[in-house]
Amino acid sequence: MDPFGESGPDEPEEFDPDSLGPDVPEAPDVEPDLEESFANIDEVDDELxxxxxxxxxxxxxxxxxxxxxxxxxxxxxxxxxxxxxxxVGTVAAVFAARFYFGYQRSDDESADSEEEGKQEEGEP
Structure with missing residues (x-):
């Protein structure tokens, strides 16, 4: 028997590379609605x-x-x-941390003041 001779009865005549692996998925065509995306931009806190x-x-x-x-x-x-x-990189990283922790501190203070206001009103 010659291994490089004629192909067997179960083998295709020509190799199809698309037959390997799963089918490639296609993404749906979706148009972004920018007006809807930016409709609530005014609700974001300026400090944030x-x-x-x-x-x-x-x-x-x-x-x-x-x-x-x-x-x-x-x-x-x-x-x-x-x-x-x-x-310069170290100073810039310190300023970035200052922005982050400054906002986090002010956000925590506003949450504490809201919590105190609820306790004064008698809410648990």
């Missing part, structure tokens, strides 16, 4: 928006500066520029 964007910007700066600074120090041995970038 400020804290979010402040933390987001400072964390992006911190991540980039820390990564670039570490690479400058490690690969080039450039402590002047790399150290400066590490310092």
């Amino acid at each position: 928006v400020t804290a979010f964007w402040g933390a987001a910007v400072f964390l992006n700066v911190a991540l980039a500066a820390l990564a670039i600074g570490a690479m400058l120090v490690y690969f080039r041995g450039d402590w002047t520029n790399g150290g400066g970038a590490l310092l």
